[in-house]
Amino acid sequence: MKPPAFKYVAAGSVEEATARLAEYGDDARPIAGGQSLVPMMNFRLVSPAVLVDIRRIAPPDAIEEADGHVRVGALTRHRALETSPLVRERFPVLAAAMGHVAHLAIRNRGTIGGSLCHADPAAELPALAVLLDARIHTASCSGERIVEAGSFFEGALWTALEDGEIVTRIDFPLLRPGTGWGFREFARRHGDFALAGAAATVTGSAGRAVEVRIALFGVGETPVRATAAEALLTGTGLEPDAVAAAVDALRNAIDPDDDLHASAEYRRHLAGVMAERALGDAWARVGAGAGGGAA
Amino acid sequence: MERIDIGLTVNGVRHERQVEPRRLLSDFLREDLGLTGTHVGCEHGVCGACTVLLDGDSARSCLTFAVQCDGASVRTVEGLGAPGALHPLQESFRRHHALQCGFCTPGMLMTALDLLAKYPLATDDEIREGLSGNLCRCTGYVNIVNAIRETAAARGDDTG
Numbered sequence: 341m342k343p344p345a346f347k348y349v350a351a352g353s354v355e356e357a358t359a360r361l362a363e364y365g366d367d368a369r370p371i372a373g374g375q376s377l378v379p380m381m382n383f384r385l386v387s388p389a390v391l392v393d394i395r396r397i398a399p400p401d402a403i404e405e406a407d408g409h410v411r412v413g414a415l416t417r418h419r420a421l422e423t424s425p426l427v428r429e430r431f432p433v434l435a436a437a438m439g440h441v442a443h444l445a446i447r448n449r450g451t452i453g454g455s456l457c458h459a460d461p462a463a464e465l466p467a468l469a470v471l472l473d474a475r476i477h478t479a480s481c482s483g484e485r486i487v488e489a490g491s492f493f494e495g496a497l498w499t500a501l502e503d504g505e506i507v508t509r510i511d512f513p514l515l516r517p518g519t520g521w522g523f524r525e526f527a528r529r530h531g532d533f534a535l536a537g538a539a540a541t542v543t544g545s546a547g548r549a550v551e552v553r554i555a556l557f558g559v560g561e562t563p564v565r566a567t568a569a570e571a572l573l574t575g576t577g578l579e580p581d582a583v584a585a586a587v588d589a590l591r592n593a594i595d596p597d598d599d600l601h602a603s604a605e606y607r608r609h610l611a612g613v614m615a616e617r618a619l620g621d622a623w624a625r626v627g628a629g630a631g632g633g634a635a
Numbered sequence: 636m637e638r639i640d641i642g643l644t645v646n647g648v649r650h651e652r653q654v655e656p657r658r659l660l661s662d663f664l665r666e667d668l669g670l671t672g673t674h675v676g677c678e679h680g681v682c683g684a685c686t687v688l689l690d691g692d693s694a695r696s697c698l699t700f701a702v703q704c705d706g707a708s709v710r711t712v713e714g715l716g717a718p719g720a721l722h723p724l725q726e727s728f729r730r731h732h733a734l735q736c737g738f739c740t741p742g743m744l745m746t747a748l749d750l751l752a753k754y755p756l757a758t759d760d761e762i763r764e765g766l767s768g769n770l771c772r773c774t775g776y777v778n779i780v781n782a783i784r785e786t787a788a789a790r791g792d793d794t795g
């Protein structure tokens with residue numbers, strides 16, 4: 341179908357974007373890459389009266405390292421994150437995950453800010469933000485704030501953003517040396533939203549896991565950290581029985597939905613399998629790195 | 636309804652037009668410029684028929700408003716080759732019988748062009764993964780993969 345009529349406003353700066361959003365209130369929406377918003381408008385699921393184009397409010401594809409973080413501008417495209425040498429060096433898990441987002445033509449246009457704000461429960465980037473304790477910088481007419489990724493996602497397609505507030509930047513705190521990573525998802529076809537997926541980081545020292553992080557997606561309203569499983573694995577050498585106990589804990593902690601594509605029970609099973617594999621990859625990478633982990 | 640002035644280059648030709656904000660790039664190309672080579676299937680990003688190159692990168696023209704393309708450079712299948720002077724990729728599609736009804740072909744070609752520019756395409760898995768966002772209801776994909784594999788291999792020898 342065709343999208344409903346709307347008024348188009350191109351903003352040239354963060355100040356202009358937030359001023360316009362405040363001016364038009366509830367009727368207005370920002371548009372970045374349009375890769376989630378335009379399909380919803382074509383389906384007439386949403387019909388904003390005003391679109392504020394924010395693509396020119398900041399330089400595109402801004403990725404830099406500063407103060408112990410990799411900072412990614414909200415207008416950075418998926419494809420730029422996937423191919424950035426800095427991201428590949430500092431956050432290979434992020435680069436690997438981006439390769440699973442949609443198809444090249446969509447990654448060429450879709451932005452990091454758009455993916456976070458759209459907040460699809462099966463999307464990769466929100467899960468990675470939660471995994472990596474990212475800090476989401478926002479701006480509105482009433483000022484700027486920083487929201488921890490862990491409290492940004494409030495429900496399916498629902499975030500902590502207030503009306504008229506936009507995301508400007510995402511900061512990823514650097515990983516500690518000796519950290520391995522894993523990313524696994526299962527989708528029916530490459531580029532489709534995953535039925536379930538898991539991302540993990542494990543920091544090893546002297547053959548023990550000193551810090552374990554696991555994030556799951558596609559298993560509920562929002563991406564979630566598997567905190568019980570993380571606690572069970574911390575201090576272990578990720579022996580098979582420790583991993584099995586953690587996977588059980590993680591399956592018990594989630595509440596996936598039934599839908600056309602998979603039953604809740606299948607998703608619960610799949611989440612465990614994906615997490616187990618991601619943990620295995622992460623632990624192997626600790627061993628392969630200089631940090632000294634798995635023997 | 637309010638209309639907005641835009642200017643963009645399509646296949647090397649500059650066009651100035653007034654468009655409604657809700658005009659999709661796909662409809663702009665087809666209806667306003669008469670370039671009906673770009674096909675429209677699903678209008679929500681899943682079939683790939685409408686894929687064009689936007690500032691050099693493949694993009695879904697059905698998920699892009701024409702107003703967002705002010706100042707941009709667009710390449711459509713009409714800019715690829717002409718009857719009697721096909722692009723090597725089109726030539727390869729023809730040779731391998733990589734199309735039947737042809738509905739998906741413009742999107743396949745524009746997608747493949749971007750894949751060839753950005754990926755090694757050393758294995759069939761990689762080619763199939765790259766085409767996962769383009770649906771074909773006729774060929775069963777085998778001949779499309781064959782055509783792209785041959786073009787990818789030839790790329791090493793010449794410019795591609």
Ligand SMILES: Cc1cc2nc3c(=O)[nH]c(=O)nc-3n(C[C@H](O)[C@H](O)[C@H](O)COP(=O)(O)OP(=O)(O)OC[C@H]3O[C@@H](n4cnc5c(N)ncnc54)[C@H](O)[C@@H]3O)c2cc1C
Pocket residue numbers: 369370371372373374375376377378379394414440441442443446449450451452453454455456457458460462463464465501505506507508531532533534679680681
């Ligand atoms: C066929 C298809 C397959 C896909 N598959 C996947 C997939 O496998 N995994 C995945 O993660 N995604 C997938 N996507 C979604 C894709 O990643 C989108 O690009 C992304 O979710 C949105 O980014 P965008 O810049 O295009 O946002 P837009 O569509 O422009 O905006 C999305 C929403 O966020 C708001 N918004 C955008 N930017 C900001 C900002 N800076 N501040 C505040 N609000 C903002 C908009 O108002 C809108 O509500 C798919 C999309 C399609 C069409």
Ligand code: FES
Pocket residue numbers: 674675676677678679680681682683684685686695696697698
């Ligand atoms: S018409 Fe654009 S992807 Fe189907």
Ligand code: FES
Pocket residue numbers: 733734735736737738739740770771772773774
């Ligand atoms: S040739 Fe008919 S859809 Fe591909």
